[in-house]
Amino acid sequence: MSETTPQRVNDFVLKFANVNGTGSASANGLLMKTIFRMGVPVTAKNFFPSNIQGLPTWYEIRISKDGYSSRSGRIDLMVAMNAQTYADDLAEVTSGGYLLYDSSWPRERQLRRDDIQLLGVPLAMLVNQQYDDPRSRILFKNIAYVGVLSALLDLDLAVIDEILDELYARKPGMLEANHQAVALGRDYALAHFACPLPVRVEPMDKTKGHVIIDGNTAAAMGCLYAGASVGAWYPITPSTSLMDAFKALCERYRIDPKSGKNRFCIIQAEDELAAIGMALGASWGGARSFTPTSGPGLSLMGEFLGLAYFTELPLVLFDIQRSGPSTGLPTRTQQADIIAAAYASHGDTRHVLLFPKDPEECFYLTVEAFDLADRLQTPVMVLSDLDIGMNDWMCPEFKWDDNYRPDRGKVLRKKELEAMDSFSRYLDVDGDGICYRSYPGDHPRGAYFLRGSGHTAHAKYTEDPDEYTALVDRLRRKWETAKSHVPEPVLLSRNQAVAGVIAYGSSDGAVQEALDRLEEQGVPMDYLRIRAFPFNEQVDRFLAAHERVFVVEQNRDGQLRMLLLNESTARREQLISVLHYSGFPLGCDSVISQIQATISVKGAAA
Amino acid sequence: MSFISKPRVGHPALQRNELGLRQRDYEGTISTLCAGCGHDSISAALIQTFFELNIEPYRVAKISGIGCSSKTPAYFLSQSHAFNSVHGRMPSVTMGANAANCSMIFVGISGDGDSLSIGMGQFCHAIRRNLNMAYIIENNGVYGLTKGQFSATADIGSTAKKGEVNNQKPIDAALTAINQGAGYVARGFSGDKEHLVPLLKGALRHKGMALVDIISPCVTFNDHQGSTKSYAHTREHFHQLEQTDFVAPAEEITVSNEGRDLTPVTLHDGSRILLRNVKNGYDPRDQAAAFAYLKNCQLRGEIPTGLLFIDENSIDFHERNNTIETPLIDLAHEDICPGADALADMLGGYR
Numbered sequence: 005m006s007e008t009t010p011q012r013v014n015d016f017v018l019k020f021a022n023v024n025g026t027g028s029a030s031a032n033g034l035l036m037k038t039i040f041r042m043g044v045p046v047t048a049k050n051f052f053p054s055n056i057q058g059l060p061t062w063y064e065i066r067i068s069k070d071g072y073s074s075r076s077g078r079i080d081l082m083v084a085m086n087a088q089t090y091a092d093d094l095a096e097v098t099s100g101g102y103l104l105y106d107s108s109w110p111r112e113r114q115l116r117r118d119d120i121q122l123l124g125v126p127l128a129m130l131v132n133q134q135y136d137d138p139r140s141r142i143l144f145k146n147i148a149y150v151g152v153l154s155a156l157l158d159l160d161l162a163v164i165d166e167i168l169d170e171l172y173a174r175k176p177g178m179l180e181a182n183h184q185a186v187a188l189g190r191d192y193a194l195a196h197f198a199c200p201l202p203v204r205v206e207p208m209d210k211t212k213g214h215v216i217i218d219g220n221t222a223a224a225m226g227c228l229y230a231g232a233s234v235g236a237w238y239p240i241t242p243s244t245s246l247m248d249a250f251k252a253l254c255e256r257y258r259i260d261p262k263s264g265k266n267r268f269c270i271i272q273a274e275d276e277l278a279a280i281g282m283a284l285g286a287s288w289g290g291a292r293s294f295t296p297t298s299g300p301g302l303s304l305m306g307e308f309l310g311l312a313y314f315t316e317l318p319l320v321l322f323d324i325q326r327s328g329p330s331t332g333l334p335t336r337t338q339q340a341d342i343i344a345a346a347y348a349s350h351g352d353t354r355h356v357l358l359f360p361k362d363p364e365e366c367f368y369l370t371v372e373a374f375d376l377a378d379r380l381q382t383p384v385m386v387l388s389d390l391d392i393g394m395n396d397w398m399c400p401e402f403k404w405d406d407n408y409r410p411d412r413g414k415v416l417r418k419k420e421l422e423a424m425d426s427f428s429r430y431l432d433v434d435g436d437g438i439c440y441r442s443y444p445g446d447h448p449r450g451a452y453f454l455r456g457s458g459h460t461a462h463a464k465y466t467e468d469p470d471e472y473t474a475l476v477d478r479l480r481r482k483w484e485t486a487k488s489h490v491p492e493p494v495l496l497s498r499n500q501a502v503a504g505v506i507a508y509g510s511s512d513g514a515v516q517e518a519l520d521r522l523e524e525q526g527v528p529m530d531y532l533r534i535r536a537f538p539f540n541e542q543v544d545r546f547l548a549a550h551e552r553v554f555v556v557e558q559n560r561d562g563q564l565r566m567l568l569l570n571e572s573t574a575r576r577e578q579l580i581s582v583l584h585y586s587g588f589p590l591g592c593d594s595v596i597s598q599i600q601a602t603i604s605v606k607g608a609a610a
Numbered sequence: 611m612s613f614i615s616k617p618r619v620g621h622p623a624l625q626r627n628e629l630g631l632r633q634r635d636y637e638g639t640i641s642t643l644c645a646g647c648g649h650d651s652i653s654a655a656l657i658q659t660f661f662e663l664n665i666e667p668y669r670v671a672k673i674s675g676i677g678c679s680s681k682t683p684a685y686f687l688s689q690s691h692a693f694n695s696v697h698g699r700m701p702s703v704t705m706g707a708n709a710a711n712c713s714m715i716f717v718g719i720s721g722d723g724d725s726l727s728i729g730m731g732q733f734c735h736a737i738r739r740n741l742n743m744a745y746i747i748e749n750n751g752v753y754g755l756t757k758g759q760f761s762a763t764a765d766i767g768s769t770a771k772k773g774e775v776n777n778q779k780p781i782d783a784a785l786t787a788i789n790q791g792a793g794y795v796a797r798g799f800s801g802d803k804e805h806l807v808p809l810l811k812g813a814l815r816h817k818g819m820a821l822v823d824i825i826s827p828c829v830t831f832n833d834h835q836g837s838t839k840s841y842a843h844t845r846e847h848f849h850q851l852e853q854t855d856f857v858a859p860a861e862e863i864t865v866s867n868e869g870r871d872l873t874p875v876t877l878h879d880g881s882r883i884l885l886r887n888v889k890n891g892y893d894p895r896d897q898a899a900a901f902a903y904l905k906n907c908q909l910r911g912e913i914p915t916g917l918l919f920i921d922e923n924s925i926d927f928h929e930r931n932n933t934i935e936t937p938l939i940d941l942a943h944e945d946i947c948p949g950a951d952a953l954a955d956m957l958g959g960y961r
Contacts, residue, residue: 041961215960225956231946233938234709236702253956257948265934267946269709274735278702281695281732285673285706288693289714290939293706307696401957404950409943443939444691444707445714448668453684455694465684 010100012203014044014069016080018153021093022146023086025057031146032063034167035153036396039067040216041163043208047073047513048216048396049589054241054335060089069208073362073397074514075591080203081156083149085127091115102201104152106145123197125152130188135181144185151189158200160207161190215401219392220296222363223322224249225402226370227294228257231410232320234293236271236282238301241334242390243324246296276301280308280321287317288454290443292374292410296322299341300329302348309383310349313479314457316430316439318377318384318413320370325389327587336587337390339509342563345385346537351457352476356384356486357537361512362392364399369535371408372491378413380486381438389558391510391589414440421447429454429463430475437482483538490536493543498528502603504550505582506543508534508564511556511590518595527603529554537567544573554599556582558590628664636661638685648800648826648841649679649748653686655803656717656746659810660687663858670715671707675700675729678755678828679721679748698729701736704743705927711937712928715814716743723753726762726781733783737790737819742926744813745821747783748800750828751839758831765911769836782908783823784918788901793924794820795900797915799848800827801841808883809917811856817878818924825913844913851894851916853886875920885917894920 018035022028029050036048047066053059066076081102084093090105097103099119105111107124116122131144154164164186172179193199224246227235237247251270258267269286273279279295286293297305302323312319325341327333345357358373360366366388377384414434421427421442429452430439439461442450452463459475460466498519507515512533519529532546547553553574555565562581568574582598584590624632636657641650660670667689674680676697683692691714695703700718708716725733725747736745751768753759760768763783764776787795794816798806806824813820825844827833833840838847852873859880873885875895885894894900900919907914927933934941948956 037961215957217957217960221960225953229947229953231943233941233946234706236706257952258946260934260945263934264932266932267934267938267941269928269931269933269938271705271709271739273702274731277699278705278732278735281699281702282706282709284695285693285703285708286710287706288703289671289707289710291710293710308699311696402953404953406950408947443711444671445669445711448666448689451668451689451691453692453694455692456696 010202012080013206014067014208016067016203017076017078018065018067018081018083019079019096020063020083021086021089022061022063023088024053024055024059024061026146027143028061028063028085028146031150032065033396034147034164035150035159036065037167037216038154038159038163039065039205040211040398041167042160042205043211044069044205045071045210045398046216047398049075049391050395051588052335054331060086067205069210071210072513072517072592074517075589077591077593081201083153085145085149102203104149104156123156125149125189125192125196127189130192131185134184134188140181144181147182147185148189151186151191152193154186155190155193155199156197156201156204158204158206211398213401214398216396216398217363218245218394218396219360219363219366219388220246220324220394221249222366222399222402223296223370223386223388223393224253226367227320228253229404229408230292230371230374232292232294232374233267234269234271234283234286234291236273236279236286236293236295237297238273238276238279240276240298240301242326242394243296243298243301243322245394246322246324276304277308280305280319283319284308284312284317287319288444292320292378294320294322296324298324298326298334299344302341302344306349309355310351310353311456312383313349313353313355314351315454316381316441318381320373320377321383321385323385323387324393325387333587335390337510337589338558338585338587339387339389339511340559340563340585341387342559343566345387346567354483354538356380356382356490358384358386358491359508359535360386360388360392361509361533362399363397364402366392367402369491375411376489379411379438379489380482381413381441382482387509389510395589414438416440416442416450418447421449424449427452428461430459431461432478432481436485437478437480438485487538487540490538490540492540493535493546494533495542495546496531496533498523498530501528501530501550503529504546504553505529505531505556506534506546506553506564506568507531507556511558514590514592514595515556517592518599521592521596522599527599534564537571539568539572543568547572547574547578551578552580553578554580554582554602556590556595558584560585627661629666631661633657633661635689636667636687638683638688641685642681643678644830646829647678648750648824648828649682650685651800651803652746652748652806652824652826653682655806655810656686658803659807659814662807663811663814665715665814669713670717671704672717672719673700673704673707674719675721675724677721677724677753678750679719680724682748683719698724698727699732700724701729701732701741701745705736705739705741708741708743708927709933709938711939712742712933712935713937717814718743718745720745720747722747722749722751722761722763722783726783730762730781734786734790737787737792737821739927740791740793740818740924740930742818742928743820744810745819746813747821747823748826749783749823749839750826750832751837752828752832754828754831763839765838768838769834771831771834782904783821785901785904785908787819787821787823788897788904788919792821792919793818793921794917795919796820796822796917797913798822798824799844799913799915800824801845802915805850805854805915808854808856812854812877812883812917815877815879815881816920816924818926838911847911848913848915851892851914851918854917855884855886857882857884875917876922883917883920894918895922897921
């Protein structure tokens, strides 16, 4: 078989089928890091259940010399370590590919395929001979398959050793055992198979200056660098790791050296209602504050979001989007909170949204979110998703300018208030809809009574129809101002494009790859990646320049399309949805086939 | 409500406090509550409390939820900062504001509906955190703004204005607070300002959660015969556990407030509350005994008032969380941003 298998050097997909809670994550991560350190671009995606132990879990590593990061639709080598899912895992392997399995026990006869090569390694038997305690036997079975793969894929053993040395620098016993387990698997593979396989890794130089990081950690770094000092949250997958990361960073970088005390305050709230209340209280108090959550939390935060909009309090809210309500798919990814976020709450409300495409943008757009929230005095929601937030992405290293100072917007502190005759919290002095605010406790003149929609320009209670109308009209004016402040979309033009494509967030990788393939097929298209709501002029210019625009998104109802129809010059017949909403990340094959289908039916647009 | 505002100019002979401020400087706008509302008496008690404690109004943050009670921050301390939040969520906003700037004095105004129904979760969790604040419940047993529905503090057998009888067990704010471990729990009656002011002073000076549950009759919807939160019923059934005096740190305990059965309770800032025992043997420092006594009172339909419980050694949220004393909003950006080199170092772990 191997003679007929085409060479797939630095261009293949490795998939691991494991059982949740067996320690496979560290083995899979070790492999991914090894390939990365060999200079070959990688992206990893973890497909895990809402479970602590026992249910099936998968880990997919895409190795792409061209730097593509989305799911390609191929599985070139499956490491099938879960008997429960073995049949499905076997079926999923791309014809001509490989399946590595534990041959310690006989497999059922009907589970076979002739168009792929099966590589049986008696992993359990090997580790059971080597280790005595049950926990080690489970853990090192994983490390043993790392050893097998190191031989099959021609991985640099020195790199594996180096990573293990770093991981277990303080646990010499564990280090030794890990090295042993790698050797166990590697020796077996070298003795029994023709190594390396045609599917293999060759060292490159394409990962220098890059890191492998998840979006929630990157966003937490953004919070740290933007100077957020108060974070309130309620645990919810997949946003939890954002606050976990922020806490770890603060404990490392925000401890006052003199007193040993915290220069931050993280509060685990009793629910999301309280989490956003705390974040808003802190914002009113003058701190940069944030709350990370996911869809169900966003719904619970609705009431406070309306109050924040009307009382004009800055707030950064992270919505790490997942699928649907309650139980079901809380560990699957989607972009399905767009409408819920854009118009969250009761009354006439609309909110600024940012759409990071990957961890790198999670870092930079988080810092920008804090500046925007302060500048516009309104909640800014960063709409990430599970794919960005919890998966490991390869990104250029983040850079930081030490000259950065938070832009707190129009704030009057003690000195300015001292020099004023009077202060009116909601008076539009500059005509841009943004008023001056004060922090409590700074100065007597800065004191005002913050309340819901019924307030005058001087922050006095009112139920007067003209005063209320004036307030909501000014908030609309502020919305217009926001358009020139939010990040611009990113335009990628191609010669003689036949149509336009609009996408946002984590769909970017799949869309970019799909557009490369479509151009090869003679269907070049322009691409506008939207990074913020409200939409600005560039969006309208793109719409005006393209008769037909495909809108790619990861939800059933075409929520960004709805928003475009509502908030831009787009025409209904102009926008064609390309949708993906299975809960797994978007793959480029799905984008290609849907666009191809439309184009072959309707013909290329003029 | 009254429509006539008092003139801003005060008589020169009006008494001034140590800051040179008159009591007038602690007042708010004209109340829009019903004439005779117990809440207005509480606002008056608060005005006197802040005046006598010599607190700069702008150093006070008044936070409230929704309801008649939550409107009252407009009626006292108009020179203070106020946040009228959403229903039942005053504690969370106060928590956040306190996290941003722990140097301010936080007074939360809530009602029985706001704290014991929609806000029950936040009420209990603010206590768990031992947030440093004075938490005032203006308790009238009824929803006033929506015209007379029972609240969660309505007693069994209590009747609504239209005759309906409540048959659900009440939630007692003070019992709940003691059970949850609040460090300062008091109950007052809006009709007894003299007794209420020292309780409020103690609450403001206690470091940690200080709950003051104040029976405050609703003259419009819950002041009739058959109500157990009316002026008449409360006057008939309340009894003071002790006579309470508040003594500021610098003041000496004088002969006039000395006497037999006098228990001085010291607060974190050195001020003291002097309790002259009225009920024999009641010790507000004994959590279990206080709980048992109050539970028995509740079953007998009695309303004990006074300092019900105090933990002189309570450790507040920031102390437990090791938060720096400097208010977080006063930290310079350099103090909280690790800088470019640290970022490069941090990212080194992601290769």
